[in-house]
Amino acid sequence: MAATDLFLGLDLGSRTTKLVEMAGGKVIRFDIFDTTHDSILKVRARLDRRDYARAAAAGYGRYLTSAHLDCRVVTEITACALGARFIDPAAGLVIDIGGQDSKVIQLGNGSGAFTEFEMNDRCAAGTGRFLEVMARLLGFSLEEFGRAACETDETVALSSMCTVFAESEVISLLASGCDRKAIARALHQSVADRIFPLAARFDARGDILMAGGVALDPCFVDLLATKLCRPIVVPPDPQLVTAVGAALAAAR
Amino acid sequence: MAGHDELLKGLGLDVELHHKIFDSIDRIFRKTVLAQKDRPGRMAYFDDVIHGAHGARVQEIVERRAAGDKFIGTFCIYVPDELILALGAVPMALCGGTSLSIPYAEKVLPRDICPLVKSTLGLALSNTCPYGPIEDLAVGETTCDAKKKTWDILAAGGDFHVLEVPQKKGPRDRDLWHEEVVQFKVRLEETTGRTLEPEKLAAAVRLMNRKRRALARLNELRKEENPPLSGLDALVVMQGALVDDPLRFSERLEALNEELEDRVRRGLGVVPAGAKRIMVSGCPSVMGNWKLHHLIESAGAVVVCDETCTGTRYFSALVEERGGDLDAQIAAIAARYLTIDCSCFSPNDERIASVVRLARDHHVDGVVQYVLQYCHTYNVEAVRVASALKEAGVPSIKIVTDYSEEDTGQLRIRVEAFLEGLSR
Numbered sequence: 263m264a265a266t267d268l269f270l271g272l273d274l275g276s277r278t279t280k281l282v283e284m285a286g287g288k289v290i291r292f293d294i295f296d297t298t299h300d301s302i303l304k305v306r307a308r309l310d311r312r313d314y315a316r317a318a319a320a321g322y323g324r325y326l327t328s329a330h331l332d333c334r335v336v337t338e339i340t341a342c343a344l345g346a347r348f349i350d351p352a353a354g355l356v357i358d359i360g361g362q363d364s365k366v367i368q369l370g371n372g373s374g375a376f377t378e379f380e381m382n383d384r385c386a387a388g389t390g391r392f393l394e395v396m397a398r399l400l401g402f403s404l405e406e407f408g409r410a411a412c413e414t415d416e417t418v419a420l421s422s423m424c425t426v427f428a429e430s431e432v433i434s435l436l437a438s439g440c441d442r443k444a445i446a447r448a449l450h451q452s453v454a455d456r457i458f459p460l461a462a463r464f465d466a467r468g469d470i471l472m473a474g475g476v477a478l479d480p481c482f483v484d485l486l487a488t489k490l491c492r493p494i495v496v497p498p499d500p501q502l503v504t505a506v507g508a509a510l511a512a513a514r
Numbered sequence: 515m516a517g518h519d520e521l522l523k524g525l526g527l528d529v530e531l532h533h534k535i536f537d538s539i540d541r542i543f544r545k546t547v548l549a550q551k552d553r554p555g556r557m558a559y560f561d562d563v564i565h566g567a568h569g570a571r572v573q574e575i576v577e578r579r580a581a582g583d584k585f586i587g588t589f590c591i592y593v594p595d596e597l598i599l600a601l602g603a604v605p606m607a608l609c610g611g612t613s614l615s616i617p618y619a620e621k622v623l624p625r626d627i628c629p630l631v632k633s634t635l636g637l638a639l640s641n642t643c644p645y646g647p648i649e650d651l652a653v654g655e656t657t658c659d660a661k662k663k664t665w666d667i668l669a670a671g672g673d674f675h676v677l678e679v680p681q682k683k684g685p686r687d688r689d690l691w692h693e694e695v696v697q698f699k700v701r702l703e704e705t706t707g708r709t710l711e712p713e714k715l716a717a718a719v720r721l722m723n724r725k726r727r728a729l730a731r732l733n734e735l736r737k738e739e740n741p742p743l744s745g746l747d748a749l750v751v752m753q754g755a756l757v758d759d760p761l762r763f764s765e766r767l768e769a770l771n772e773e774l775e776d777r778v779r780r781g782l783g784v785v786p787a788g789a790k791r792i793m794v795s796g797c798p799s800v801m802g803n804w805k806l807h808h809l810i811e812s813a814g815a816v817v818v819c820d821e822t823c824t825g826t827r828y829f830s831a832l833v834e835e836r837g838g839d840l841d842a843q844i845a846a847i848a849a850r851y852l853t854i855d856c857s858c859f860s861p862n863d864e865r866i867a868s869v870v871r872l873a874r875d876h877h878v879d880g881v882v883q884y885v886l887q888y889c890h891t892y893n894v895e896a897v898r899v900a901s902a903l904k905e906a907g908v909p910s911i912k913i914v915t916d917y918s919e920e921d922t923g924q925l926r927i928r929v930e931a932f933l934e935g936l937s938r
């Protein structure tokens with residue numbers, strides 16, 4: 263393969279690091295691993311003996327990466343938008359819920375990657391982190407958590423969306439003998455309620471695409487789609503959308 | 515700063531805490547403003563104004579007071595400085611731009627109040643602001659609710675005068691405001707023990723107009739294809755305008771403008787070709803607060819206009835120089851100040867139109883609407899501003915933030931993404 267055809271995209275998120283290699287307009291290799299203090303070393307080890315034309319990094323660690331590796335820097339907003347358009351050319355809106363933030367991006371129909379975006383501010387509620395903490399509290403793995411929530415129509419009333427307060431609320435619900443599945447469903451609903459106003463602000467023409475790890479949770483996607491009264495498209499590897507976009511940004 | 519310890523102690527301040535707060539302002543100043551490369555040589559004076567605000571300038575005012583002049587603290591650009599100057603008194607804006615004093619305000623104020631008000635009150639309550647003890651009169655105004663009610667707290671500490679700024683701009687409101695300016699004159703005459711003389715008022719009007727013209731000239735230079743001055747430096751100049759002696763300030767600014775004109779002639783700009791041109795619109799950034807401008811410019815863009823109270827709102831429109839009759843002069847002053855398009859007015863169509871016009875005149879690529887957290891009027895008005903800009907084809911983003919540094923990472927992403935979105 264011609265070295266000039268190989269592009270690398272990195273997405274250094276708060277929870278996981280994603281790496282994507284693209285050549286000839288296709289993803290040819292990817293990798294996902296936990297973000298740790300020595301993520302740069304891990305990235306470097308995986309890059310050994312690869313001959314890239316160019317690379318680009320997105321995510322919280324983008325500057326750190328560009329200081330250590332020869333690569334461009336791009337924000338996760340632009341990268342996610344580029345990735346989404348590549349994966350689903352009919353997409354008009356992307357909802358990306360990652361470990362520590364969530365964002366909604368309206369895609370442009372011209373040459374620009376996006377026209378507008380919204381992000382949640384300074385708060386873990388409405389992010390993957392919230393669901394993760396709550397799953398652990400209920401004694402579920404993340405997969406079980408989403409499945410359990412799907413398996414029931416029952417739900418309970420939760421008054422708080424704040425991670426700290428919801429935690430104590432869940433504990434007392436458990437203590438009062440509440441069904442774990444019903445609590446799981448209520449927690450999913452609360453995140454969907456939180457994301458809904460961010461997304462509803464945009465007039466979405468085209469597909470609504472979901473990116474980020476939370477897109478793997480079928481219950482969440484279902485609840486949000488119901489609330490939006492629109493189907494949501496989930497691509498095969500939703501966590502990779504931003505890294506794919508970073509590789510595309512490298513190629514631009 | 516340490517050189518003025520005796521002075522500060524003499525004023526009864528908590529000198530240690532004072533140093534802690536002002537060292538932090540200084541650290542931020544060095545990291546942002548002073549870290550810029552190739553600054554115009556004559557910016558050195560304005561850097562000194564910032565440094566001297568808690569040393570040399572205090573000393574200067576202490577000396578003026580010893581000679582019989584009065585010192586008047588203000589908190590809003592609605593206060594007509596002309597009247598104060600004409601009575602030989604020293605006006606100065608005392609708004610707080612530091613996060614360090616905020617905990618002292620939060621001891622009494624609710625948390626959900628804008629950082630500017632909290633910082634200002636915190637400086638007063640922590641006994642660290644050198645201007646508090648030397649103030650002969652403080653002047654508040656009825657613009658936003660947070661300020662209005664804070665005046666009630668501050669007024670307990672000494673002489674306080676509140677100017678009623680109307681909320682509309684109809685004929686009755688004009689009359690009310692005119693009456694308020696007349697009352698303010700009476701109060702100032704009491705405080706200073708002097709009588710306002712028409713010639714002195716005319717001279718003060720000319721001086722303030724000279725200052726405004728110099729600031730407007732600087733603003734013109736920012737329209738250049740490659741501006742000769744960064745947005746951060748323009749902000750430093752504006753912050754200086756609020757605290758420095760107006761005559762000396764005008765002279766130094768006129769000199770800076772000459773240097774900048776020369777830079778333009780020689781093609782010396784502050785950014786590489788293609789840098790995005792940004793206008794900041796909304797809440798003021800007072801001394802100590804360089805956060806947003808630094809964020810925008812360290813991402814490679816350049817701020818070419820400030821539609822704020824530390825920007826165009828301060829120097830737009832001159833007072834008509836009528837001379838002669840005192841009443842006519844006061845009427846001209848009142849009329850000029852009521853053109854200020856603060857978001858506390860309803861309706862405020864003048865501001866919406868002005869934002870769009872400035873965006874065009876300065877050839878901006880995008881507008882950052884700056885909202886200090888919990889400032890409801892600018893936050894809500896941002897909705898209409900954004901749609902007017904959209905209609906005019908100018909992209910905009912709203913940034914809501916306080917004085918702390920904890921959200922820098924988030925803000926950086928938003929600002930950078932906004933800039934990336936402008937690169938079509």
Ligand code: SF4
Nearest residue numbers: 590591592657823856
């Ligand atoms: S924003 Fe309004 S209240 Fe604040 S300084 Fe400006 S005019 Fe005064």
Ligand code: SF4
Nearest residue numbers: 628630658797886889
């Ligand atoms: S920034 Fe807004 S809330 Fe704060 S003092 Fe000015 S007008 Fe009031």
